[in-house]
Amino acid sequence: MDPDLLNTLKDAVHVVTLRDSGNIDSRTKISELGLNSTTLTELIGILEKNFSIRINNKETALLNNVGDLLSLVRNRIPSGNRFPGSECLAGNNANHRYGISGNGACCDIAQFPEVKKLDRRLDEFDRVGVKNPYFEVHDSIARNRTSIGGVEMLNFSSYNYLGFSGHPKVMEAAKDAIDRYGTSVSASRLVSGERPIHRKLEKALADHVGVADAVVFVSGHATNVTTIGHLFDHNDLILHDSLSHDSIVQGIYLSGAKRKSYLHNNMDHLENLLERVRDQYRRVLICSEGLFSMDGDICNLPRLVEIKKRFHCNLIIDEAHSIGVLGPGGRGVSHHFPGIDQKDVDIWMGTLSKSFAGCGGYIAGSESLVRYLKFTAPGFLFSVGMSPPIAAAALASLQLMQQHPEIVERLRERSRLFLDLAHKRGIDTGNSVGIAVVPAIIGDSMKCVRVSRALAARQINVQPIIHPAVEENAARLRFFISATHSEDEIRHGVNALAEELNR
Numbered sequence: 001m002d003p004d005l006l007n008t009l010k011d012a013v014h015v016v017t018l019r020d021s022g023n024i025d026s027r028t029k030i031s032e033l034g035l036n037s038t039t040l041t042e043l044i045g046i047l048e049k050n051f052s053i054r055i056n057n058k059e060t061a062l063l064n065n066v067g068d069l070l071s072l073v074r075n076r077i078p079s080g081n082r083f084p085g086s087e088c089l090a091g092n093n094a095n096h097r098y099g100i101s102g103n104g105a106c107c108d109i110a111q112f113p114e115v116k117k118l119d120r121r122l123d124e125f126d127r128v129g130v131k132n133p134y135f136e137v138h139d140s141i142a143r144n145r146t147s148i149g150g151v152e153m154l155n156f157s158s159y160n161y162l163g164f165s166g167h168p169k170v171m172e173a174a175k176d177a178i179d180r181y182g183t184s185v186s187a188s189r190l191v192s193g194e195r196p197i198h199r200k201l202e203k204a205l206a207d208h209v210g211v212a213d214a215v216v217f218v219s220g221h222a223t224n225v226t227t228i229g230h231l232f233d234h235n236d237l238i239l240h241d242s243l244s245h246d247s248i249v250q251g252i253y254l255s256g257a258k259r260k261s262y263l264h265n266n267m268d269h270l271e272n273l274l275e276r277v278r279d280q281y282r283r284v285l286i287c288s289e290g291l292f293s294m295d296g297d298i299c300n301l302p303r304l305v306e307i308k309k310r311f312h313c314n315l316i317i318d319e320a321h322s323i324g325v326l327g328p329g330g331r332g333v334s335h336h337f338p339g340i341d342q343k344d345v346d347i348w349m350g351t352l353s354k355s356f357a358g359c360g361g362y363i364a365g366s367e368s369l370v371r372y373l374k375f376t377a378p379g380f381l382f383s384v385g386m387s388p389p390i391a392a393a394a395l396a397s398l399q400l401m402q403q404h405p406e407i408v409e410r411l412r413e414r415s416r417l418f419l420d421l422a423h424k425r426g427i428d429t430g431n432s433v434g435i436a437v438v439p440a441i442i443g444d445s446m447k448c449v450r451v452s453r454a455l456a457a458r459q460i461n462v463q464p465i466i467h468p469a470v471e472e473n474a475a476r477l478r479f480f481i482s483a484t485h486s487e488d489e490i491r492h493g494v495n496a497l498a499e500e501l502n503r
Contacts, residue, residue, distance in 0.1 A: 005070055008050065016042040018260055018277055026067030033066075038242045038263055041471065047073055052113040057472040130449050133456075133464055141166035144484040146461060153461040154489055156479040161325055161436050162407050163484035164357035164397040177392035185385040190375070193385030201386075201395045202370075205350075205362050208331055208398060209323075210342035214364035215374050216394075218386050220320060220351035221247040223361030226379025227347065228316070229254030232285055239273060240287035241265065243294060245318060248287045257285070264295075265431075267303040274311040284313040290322025290333035294470065294478065295439060296432030298326070301337050305344045316347035324355020324397075325412075325436045329405040355401065358394035360386055411436060411483040418481055418490050425498035430476075439465070439476040440497060448475045454500045460493055 010024055016039040024033070035043060044055050053076035063069050109115060125132045140147035142158040143166055164170050177197060187193035198216065206214040217223040228251030232238060236257040240248055243264045252259045258281065262270040270286065278284060286308055288299040299317065308315040319332050327335030332350075334340045342348070347365050352358040363373060373380055401408065412435055419434030428441040442448045445466035452464045455477075466475045479493070 002070070002074065005074060006066075009047070009066065009070065009073075012043050012046040012050075015046060016260075018258075018273065024066055026065065026070065028066045030063050030065060030069065036263060038261060042261065051077055053077065054117065057467070124446075125449070128446055130446065131453055133449055133452050136461075144482050144486070144489060148456075148461060151459060153456070153459050154493060156460065156462040156481070156493060158482070159321070159354040159436075159480045160357065160482055160484075161355050161411055161480070162330070162357075162397070162401060163482055164355065164400055165393075167357070167397070167400065169400060170357050170393050170396045173392040173396035174389035177388040181388035183389065184387055187385065188381060188383065189385035190381055195385065195388055195391070197388055197391045197395065198386060201391045201398075202362070204395055204398050206364050208402070209319075209348050209350075209364045210331070210334065211348060211364050212367045213370040214362050215370045215380065216352070216360055216362045216386050216391065217380055218360045218383055219379075220353055220359075220361035221250075222379045222383075223349055223351070223363060224248050224318065225251040225254055226377050227349065227363055227373065228252060228285070228287070230373070230377045230379075231255075231314075231347075232257045232283060234258075235282040236284065237277065237281040238285045238287060239270060241289065241292075241299070243292050244287055244289060245293060245320070248316075248318060252287075264292075265297065265300060267300055267307065270304075271307055274307065274313070278311050278313075284311065286313050286315045288315075288317055290317050290319040291325060291435065291437065293321045293437060294465065294476075295430050296435065296437035297430075298322070298333065298336070298433055298435075301333055301340060301345075305340065309344070314346045315344075316349060317345050319348060319350040320361075321354060321437060323350040324401055324408065330355060330401045330408040352390070352394045355397065356394040357397045358390040360390060360394075407483050411481065414483065414485050414487070414490055415481040417487060418479065418494060421491060421494040422497075425494060427494070427498060427501065430474075436481055438479045438481065440479065440501075441474060441476045442501070443473045443475055445472060445475045448477060451497075451500045452477060454503075455496060458496050458500075460496055462493075462497075 006024065013033055014020065017034050019034055040060065044060055048055060051073060053073065055072060059072060122132065136148050138146050138148055142155055143160055143163050144155060146153050146155040146158065181195055185193035185195055189198065202214040202216055206212060224247035228248065232255040234256040237260065238252045238255065238257045239260050239262055240252065241264055242261040260273060262273055286304060288304055291298055304315060317333060322333045324330040326333050334342045334345065347363060347369065350362050352360045352362065363370065415436055415438065416434045418438050419429060419432060422429050422438065422440065430439050430441050432438045442451065448464035448466050452462060455462055462477050462479055465478050470476065
C-alpha cells in the first residue's frame with residue numbers, strides 16, 4: 001500500500017469530517033471512516049480533483065474498505081506517471097511529476113483534464129442519440145409560455161415566478177429609466193455611478209425584508225462570492241447546508257476559511273459540528289437557503305436562529321428563490337415563520353432575477369454591514385453600478401408585489417396544484433413543499449434528458465438536472481411554477497410528464 005496515497009486519503013478524510021482520521025490501513029472499512037453519503041461524495045471529489053481522475057457513483061457504492069478505494073485511485077492514475085505524493089500536490093518537483101518538455105502541451109486548454117471531461121460528457125449525448133438540451137435559444141418573453149425556434153412552448157424552466165418579467169408596468173419603468181439615465185451608469189457607484197434609482201431600490205428592499213439597509217450588486221452569484229469571501233478568512237469556519245448554491249461554496253473558497261457541509265436541513269448534525277469545533281475558530285458563519293432551488297423545500301429558520309445565538313455564530317440566508325415567494329406579500333422566509341426577528345439573521349442575501357424581473361443581487365442587514373460592503377467589498381467597489389433599467393425593473397416589480405399580494409398567493413395555489421397532481425400520478429417530488437420549485441426525481445441522467453426531449457416534442461419546456469450537478473440517483477427534471485400558469489396548463493404539464501415517465 002503506497003504510503004503517500006494513504007496519507008493523502010487521511011488528509012482528505014480529515015478535511016471532510018473535521019476529525020483525526022486515526023489508524024487507517026487497507027483493511028479499514030469505508031463505514032468506519034465516519035462518513036455519511038454527503039461527506040463520502042466530498043471525499044471522492046477531493047481525490048478526483050487532486051489526481052485528475054473520475055470515479056462514478058456505481059464504483060463508489062461498491063467500495064467495501066480503504067484498500068478498494070486506494071486500488072481504484074491507483075489504477076486511474078495514467079500509466080507511467082509516478083504517484084503524485086503530498087509534496088507534488090503542494091507544487092514541489094513539478095517538472096519531475098509532469099515531465100514538462102517545453103512543447104507547450106501543458107498550456108493547451110483543450111488538453112486540460114477538466115476540459116476533456118466536459119467534452120466526454122457532451123459526446124455522451126451523441127452516443128446515446130439524444131439532442132443536447134442546453135443553450136436552447138428563446139425568442140420571446142419567458143413566462144408561462146415561451147417561444148423556442150419559432151415554436152410556442154408551455155414553459156416550466158424560467159424562474160419568472162410572479163410573471164413580472166414582461167409585465168407592462170415593469171417594462172415601462174425600465175424604458176423610463178433608459179430615457180433618463182441611459183443604459184449604463186458607466187462607473188463604479190463609489191466614484192460617479194450613483195443614481196437615485198439605486199438608493200430607492202435599496203431602501204425598498206430593506207423595508208421589504210424588515211432590516212435597516214441594503215446594497216445591490218450587478219450579479220447574484222457574485223453577491224454571495226464577494227460578501228462571504230470578504231467578511232471571513234483563514235481564521236474562521238464556514239458551515240453550509242450540503243445543498244447550498246455554488247455561489248456560497250465559491251465564496252467560502254475565496255475567503256480561505258475552513259469549510260464543512262452539514263447534512264441537508266439536519267439541524268442536529270449542525271449542532272453536533274459546532275459542539276465539537278466552535279471554540280477552535282474566531283468566527284463561524286452558518287449558510288443556508290430560504291427555499292432550496294434544487295429540492296423546493298424550506299430551511300428550518302427558527303432552529304438556525306436558535307443555534308446561531310447559542311454558539312455565537314453569524315448566519316446568512318440566501319433568499320434567491322424565497323423572496324417574493326414565501327411570507328405575506330412575498331416578504332421572504334423570515335415572515336413565513338411567525339415570531340422571527342429579521343435582525344437575528346446577520347446577512348440576508350437575495351437575487352433580482354427571479355421575483356424582481358431584473359438581474360443582480362442584494363445584501364440586506366444592519367447599517368454597519370451595508371456601509372462596510374459599499375466601501376470595501378471588491379465585487380461592489382470595483383464593479384460598475386447596476387444598470388438603471390435593471391434597477392427600475394426590480395423596483396417596479398417590488399411595488400407590484402406589495403400592491404398585489406394576490407399574485408403571490410396565486411403562485412402558491414398553482415404550485416400546490418402541481419404538487420398534488422404529481423403525487424396522485426405517482427411522481428417522486430422529493431422534499432418539495434410545493435411552492436415555486438417542484439422536482440420530478442428520475443434517478444437516471446440519460447433518462448432525464450430523454451424525457452425532457454420527449455416533453456419538448458409535445459411543446460413543453462422543462463430542463464433536466466443531471467450528474468454532476470446532482471448525484472446520479474438524484475437526477476431530475478426541475479419544474480419552475482409561475483403565477484401566470486393556468487390550472488389547465490398545470491394539469492396538462494403533469495399529465496404529459498406522467499405519460500412520458502411510464503413509457
